[in-house]
Amino acid sequence: MTDFRIGVGSADISDRALEYVTQVLKSKRLSYGPFLKKFEAGFAKIHGSSFGLTANSGTDALRVAVSALKELNNWKDGDEVLVPAVTFIASSNVVIQNNLVPVFVDVDPKTYNMDPAKIEERITGKTRAIMPVHLFGQPCDMTSIMKISKKHGLKVIEDSCETMFVSHRGKPVGSFGDFGCFSTYVAHLLVTGVGGVITCSDKDLALTARSLLNHGRDSIYISIDDDDNVSKEQLSLIMERRFNFVRIGYSSRLTELEGALGLSQLEMKDEIIKKRQKNAEYLTGGLSKFGDRIQLPYTLPGNEHSYMLFPIVITDKNIDRHNLTFFLEKNGIETRFMFPLLSQPVYVKLFGDLEGQYPVAKWINSNGFYIGCHQALTKQDLDYIVLKFTEFFNSNPK
């Protein structure tokens, strides 16, 4: 093993981040305030949405989005939500946590995102929503998915925890569905430590989600600023209802410290995305000579790709995934398997052995892995990655 490490993510703390965090600490205002408000408004605007709401995590953003739709549309326990058969487990966990049932849809073998051609065969009388997941930094085929959702009257929750700042056919992720949900956890495109953001453009949905994120509080009073500069009548109304809870909510708030980190990176988003796209292009160029042995990332026409990660699926039957990923890890290149979901012990216990019904997910589960593509990687790092793949394939000829 080596001390040298090319990680799957990075946490850039810029001078601007230090300045903003210092401002927060000096202000002694940690609860929801100006930094979070600015971050939410900026994030929503970039993602073509009227409202941005910060949450404690991407998972909480999703859990609250599903919960708000369930409440406002009178979904029953046991109703179904369509989720891709390849995703991080949080996508389907939030469905279960809302007493709903995740029904899996196989994914596209090139993009690894939910395959629109496989959606309708999974729709039943109990289906209420589709949760497309924009995996690895690439939007799903939202044109087809929105067409199907309209045809069947289904709600759409975009799990965009791995994709930010990019568009499908000119329309930003997070602006297609009823809700978009993003994660700012470590190794994501924008990192605040923990954190999530919900985007939406419907006022009722936004108010319900904001309340759910804040213990189910009456939306008249969410932040300590909400009683500043209001009329006498409004102030007495707020005082009446300030401690009113109108639904069973969650405690899912960020502090101004995360707001400061988020805002500092939002202002650098173009640099972040450009660098990741350049890195992906360079890696693809360097590794394309192995195109008959590994499948490299593919971008659907009409999509922009933000390359949160660099997914690879081994196509050479003679290459064992463990041997290749172990060789890379031994040489300091971090790898992760591509989101095994249906084979998770807890899901096998809950749903039985489903993998046979999802051949593409099964193929990815056996042969897929990803490496980092983040903005802190240098040309030297990228050349080193290509060199290590070359060494491996040279010592394991076809």
Ligand SMILES: Cc1ncc(COP(=O)(O)O)c(C=O)c1O
């Ligand atoms: C596709 C997807 N959904 C949801 C989440 C959950 O986000 P968080 O870790 O912020 O709860 C992640 C996190 O990595 C993710 O990749």
